[in-house]
Amino acid sequence: xxxxxxxxxxxxxxxxxxxxxxxxxxxxxxxxxxxxxxxxxxxxxxxxxxxxxxxxxxxxxxxxxxxxxxxxxxxxxxxxxxxxxxxxxxxxxxxxxxxxxxxxxxxxxxxxxxxxxxxxxxxxxxxxxxxxxxxxxxxxxxxxxxxxxxxxxxxxxxxxxxxxxxxxxxxxxxxxxxxxxxxxxxx
Numbered sequence: 001x002x003x004x005x006x007x008x009x010x011x012x013x014x015x016x017x018x019x020x021x022x023x024x025x026x027x028x029x030x031x032x033x034x035x036x037x038x039x040x041x042x043x044x045x046x047x048x049x050x051x052x053x054x055x056x057x058x059x060x061x062x063x064x065x066x067x068x069x070x071x072x073x074x075x076x077x078x079x080x081x082x083x084x085x086x087x088x089x090x091x092x093x094x095x096x097x098x099x100x101x102x103x104x105x106x107x108x109x110x111x112x113x114x115x116x117x118x119x120x121x122x123x124x125x126x127x128x129x130x131x132x133x134x135x136x137x138x139x140x141x142x143x144x145x146x147x148x149x150x151x152x153x154x155x156x157x158x159x160x161x162x163x164x165x166x167x168x169x170x171x172x173x174x175x176x177x178x179x180x181x182x183x184x185x186x187x
């Protein structure tokens with residue numbers, strides 16, 4: 001019983017506004033920059049401490065963005081990927097994230113004890129900025145992007161179950177990141 005109380009208590013989150021108000025962008029495996037979520041937004045200042053704010057030599061047209069978002073009782077991590085316009089806006093983005101196949105509470109509750117059937121696509125709220133809690137966009141050239149998307153597709157095929165304690169959305173996104181690093185650094 002104590003274990004159940006600890007699991008449920010650890011899953012609670014407060015529903016607050018999106019923070020930070022910018023997306024951190026990495027160009028390939030090079031430098032990072034902080035880009036405001038909305039152009040000309042007042043009060044948004046890119047921090048320059050640990051992040052080198054630079055413009056890329058040539059703007060890649062593809063991206064993979066690692067995100068987390070708030071929910072009423074549960075947070076979620078996932079990736080958004082696709083092409084960007086010259087203005088940096090997403091064009092027909094795709095979402096990959098691991099979550100139970102149902103929005104009902106029962107699979108989430110049982111899923112902390114036993115694995116439950118999972119989906120690996122978008123869930124409600126993934127593309128709504130007001131729920132975003134953090135994001136990190138990696139800009140890629142076409143070859144890098146194709147390698148990364150191949151990794152995502154493979155993980156989507158091989159992730160049939162969700163378990164809150166063993167293999168959840170965080171583990172799924174970490175597998176995507178590890179896979180990208182392996183594929184992008186192996187030439």
